[in-house]
Amino acid sequence: GAGVSQSPSNKVTEKGKDVELRCDPISGHTALYWYRQSLGQGLEFLIYFQGNSAPDKSGLPSDRFSAERTGGSVSTLTIQRTQQEDSAVYLCASSSVTSTDTQYFGPGTRLTVL
Amino acid sequence: GQNIDQPTEMTATEGAIVQINCTYQTSGFNGLFWYQQHAGEAPTFLSYNVLDGLEEKGRFSSFLSRSKGYSYLLLKELQMKDSASYLCAVSPGYSTLTFGKGTMLLVSP
Numbered sequence: 060g061a062g063v064s065q066s067p068s069n070k071v072t073e074k075g076k077d078v079e080l081r082c083d084p085i086s087g088h089t090a091l092y093w094y095r096q097s098l099g100q101g102l103e104f105l106i107y108f109q110g111n112s113a114p115d116k117s118g119l120p121s122d123r124f125s126a127e128r129t130g131g132s133v134s135t136l137t138i139q140r141t142q143q144e145d146s147a148v149y150l151c152a153s154s155s156v157t158s159t160d161t162q163y164f165g166p167g168t169r170l171t172v173l
Numbered sequence: 174g175q176n177i178d179q180p181t182e183m184t185a186t187e188g189a190i191v192q193i194n195c196t197y198q199t200s201g202f203n204g205l206f207w208y209q210q211h212a213g214e215a216p217t218f219l220s221y222n223v224l225d226g227l228e229e230k231g232r233f234s235s236f237l238s239r240s241k242g243y244s245y246l247l248l249k250e251l252q253m254k255d256s257a258s259y260l261c262a263v264s265p266g267y268s269t270l271t272f273g274k275g276t277m278l279l280v281s282p
Contacts, residue, residue: 092269101274115269150215162270164215
């Protein structure tokens, strides 16, 4: 596609349930990023994938969060046993190679944990 | 650690000029980005500075001083559609960006 796409656009879940968020990066982009944006806060880095290298998971807030990228393209962010503090907009971005290349963001997934 | 500071809110009048400042303290530096984010939408790229000086792009300009850890975004001939949040972000290495909390700009008629 022309841009980064994410699904679903909105997700409402109950505390304790698992959720999966999907990101389709721009075709040909080797770098993929997940961020979280809470109300009134800046973008918080979660995880970074670059080609076939081991992902940089240094931003994941707890072991309930995990992500994978299959075939160097689509990525899935999984949150297990969701908590109310996980409520936020989850943004995915992709860039050509590294973080010094412009990152293009998807529209985000708004997650609400009741 | 990484720290990026920018004002929380600014207001300006249509047709005016506004300067949004950003100061940073990061463990490394490989460039500074400015993004614009309208409410409920994804951030969109505005500018990138890696060397000291001014980069001009239409109504928007961005300045960088690496020795001072300082950047600003200058918006000229403000329009109502410029009302948005402006995010300053630094690339401390090659793996990700560190974002400030954003400056909410409100342009009034």
